[in-house]
Amino acid sequence: MNAAIDNHWYPVAMISGIDAPRETLLLGKKITLGCEEGTCWVKDASGNALPTVERFGHLWTSPGQPNRDLFTIPEADSPGRRLVDVGSVKVKCSPLRAVENFLDIAHFPFVHTDILGAEPHTEVDRYDVKIREEVDEVWATKVKFFQPQAAKSAEGGITTEYMYRVPAPTCSVLYKTCPPRPGEWDVITLFVQPLTDEWCEVWPWMALYDDDSTMSEMVSFQQLIFMQDRSILENQLPRKLPLDPGMEVPTQADMTSVAYRRWLKKIGYTYGAQLVAA
Amino acid sequence: MILYDYVLSASCYKVRLMAALLGKALTLHAVNFHPGREHKSAEMLALNPQGTLPVLTDGDTVLTDSADILRHLTVDQPEWHTEEDERWLAFASDLNNSLGLARLHDVIGYEAVIDTARAAGVMALRKLEAHLTEQRFDGLIFLTGKAPTIADIACFPNTALAPDGGVSLDPYPSIRLWMRAIRSLPGFIEMPGIHRLHELAHPA
Ligand SMILES: N[C@@H](CCC(=O)N[C@@H](CS)C(=O)NCC(=O)O)C(=O)O
Ligand SMILES: [Fe+2]
Numbered sequence: 001m002n003a004a005i006d007n008h009w010y011p012v013a014m015i016s017g018i019d020a021p022r023e024t025l026l027l028g029k030k031i032t033l034g035c036e037e038g039t040c041w042v043k044d045a046s047g048n049a050l051p052t053v054e055r056f057g058h059l060w061t062s063p064g065q066p067n068r069d070l071f072t073i074p075e076a077d078s079p080g081r082r083l084v085d086v087g088s089v090k091v092k093c094s095p096l097r098a099v100e101n102f103l104d105i106a107h108f109p110f111v112h113t114d115i116l117g118a119e120p121h122t123e124v125d126r127y128d129v130k131i132r133e134e135v136d137e138v139w140a141t142k143v144k145f146f147q148p149q150a151a152k153s154a155e156g157g158i159t160t161e162y163m164y165r166v167p168a169p170t171c172s173v174l175y176k177t178c179p180p181r182p183g184e185w186d187v188i189t190l191f192v193q194p195l196t197d198e199w200c201e202v203w204p205w206m207a208l209y210d211d212d213s214t215m216s217e218m219v220s221f222q223q224l225i226f227m228q229d230r231s232i233l234e235n236q237l238p239r240k241l242p243l244d245p246g247m248e249v250p251t252q253a254d255m256t257s258v259a260y261r262r263w264l265k266k267i268g269y270t271y272g273a274q275l276v277a278a
Numbered sequence: 279m280i281l282y283d284y285v286l287s288a289s290c291y292k293v294r295l296m297a298a299l300l301g302k303a304l305t306l307h308a309v310n311f312h313p314g315r316e317h318k319s320a321e322m323l324a325l326n327p328q329g330t331l332p333v334l335t336d337g338d339t340v341l342t343d344s345a346d347i348l349r350h351l352t353v354d355q356p357e358w359h360t361e362e363d364e365r366w367l368a369f370a371s372d373l374n375n376s377l378g379l380a381r382l383h384d385v386i387g388y389e390a391v392i393d394t395a396r397a398a399g400v401m402a403l404r405k406l407e408a409h410l411t412e413q414r415f416d417g418l419i420f421l422t423g424k425a426p427t428i429a430d431i432a433c434f435p436n437t438a439l440a441p442d443g444g445v446s447l448d449p450y451p452s453i454r455l456w457m458r459a460i461r462s463l464p465g466f467i468e469m470p471g472i473h474r475l476h477e478l479a480h481p482a
Contacts, residue, residue, distance in 0.1 A: 017313050087313025089385055092444075113474075201387075216310035220285040223312070227286055227470030230385070231441060 004268035006064025008168055011191035011203050013059040014085050025195040056205050057085050071167035076187045076207035086204040086222045093233040094272035095170045095194035096241035098202055101229055102172045102190045103164050103256040105145055111228050114148050121146035129255045131263050138166035138263050140256040152221040153210040154179040164256055169269040181209045197272040198239055240274035279304050282333040284311035288378050288435035289344040290332040291469045296351050296431045298467040312386045348428040362422040366429030372402050373436040380443030399445045410452035419459045434460050438472045
């Protein structure tokens with residue numbers, strides 16, 4: 001038992017994908033889950049019911065007693081958005097590494113070449129990062145980046161503005177300028193289920209304005225992007241996320257990652273983390 | 279020509295790659311294979327009762343096997359064929375049933391006896407390495423000769439993606455050279471897990 005780790009909500013399934021009860025892992029422990037007559041349940045290995053929340057198309061649970069409700073994404077509720085269940089991809093990496101990679105814009109030109117970034121546009125300008133104490137979340141705002149194809153719905157290159165949010169230790173939400181609707185934000189999330197401290201199931205989910213693409217096209221686009229990250233995540237060293245400063249030298253682009261690590265340390269979230277220099 | 283396509287499928291990538299190398303245009307129709315299981319939808323089963331991807335339609339012709347599709351795309355191009363191709367097309371399905379299965383298991387949770395799939399994949403890679411090493415002794419870089427054929431295109435994807443399924447390519451230098459030769463072909467396109475070669479645009 002470690003309250004600082006257990007008392008959070010974790011995604012464990014995409015609700016539309018639960019056709020029969022099944023087993024999975026959460027924080028290294030076996031759980032079972034299922035949905036019957038429109039209600040989903042989760043049980044631990046001893047058969048005890050665990051708390052559940054159904055939100056963002058996914059089933060969430062907690063092995064502890066979460067002291068607050070699962071976060072919300074009010075923007076995702078606005079009408080006209082299409083909610084995209086992307087499904088999951090399993091990755092042999094620390095859950096914190098998966099979130100950190102999602103927060104890092106500097107890898108776009110190298111990993112998502114000609115889609116989310118392109119050489120020579122590799123510079124990341126100054127942006128604002130802070131831990132919003134009142135909600136206890138990490139936020140990065142005013143992140144601007146040139147993108148050859150920002151979304152399935154984008155025609156040609158544009159400068160995209162991003163906001164990144166970490167509302168829970170293994171979840172991140174990004175808001176990005178939406179090509180067909182200036183003034184609105186597309187919402188793309190990364191919900192990470194820590195199977196173990198070095199293995200995760202990643203459930204991306206999106207709430208987009210896009211009237212042209214088919215659902216399958218939006219799903220493919222996001223899976224393409226995420227699979228480009230997978231081999232990099234599986235080869236990252238050190239395997240666990242170092243929380244102590246000084247081990248990896250941060251650049252301007254990494255300020256979100258620095259804030260994320262600092263916040264994890266502050267709240268005592270050490271699952272998938274490395275505390276002392278190896 | 280319409281390719282019913284799944285972006286993470288090694289077998290669909292064979293077709294996309296072949297068309298790109300030939301400079302032939304394909305209309306891609308995205309199929310939500312995962313998580314939607316759309317390849318088993320009524321619409322797709324009507325097109326391909328086996329419920330697999332890729333499916334290619336060209337006018338009234340419907341092709342449901344990647345090897346058939348590679349033959350179809352190159353039908354008027356003898357330079358993409360040799361007599362040796364057939365056995366490598368069969369070998370490509372062994373790769374798909376071993377390395378390809380291990381990859382789908384590791385990435386999207388496909389049902390598989392993972393150790394068996396990986397072991398069969400390693401056996402196949404050893405065979406491929408031995409063959410490509412012999413080819414190199416004869417001064418040949420591709421599977422059946424000096425130039426690439428549909429055999430190379432069929433075997434390349436699942437081999438290159440082996441690490442996605444937890445099978446390392448480190449022990450196979452001849453395979454790595456062969457993959458480099460394929461990645462150098464004019465018109466080469468990538469897929470997630472298979473990178474283009476980095477251009478040495480500005481040599482010092
Ligand atoms: N015979 C096929 C096999 C391709 C294949 O394995 N396709 C997978 C997707 S990568 C598939 O459709 N699997 C669905 C199933 O087996 O039910 C070919 O090479 O064209
Ligand atoms: Fe990425």
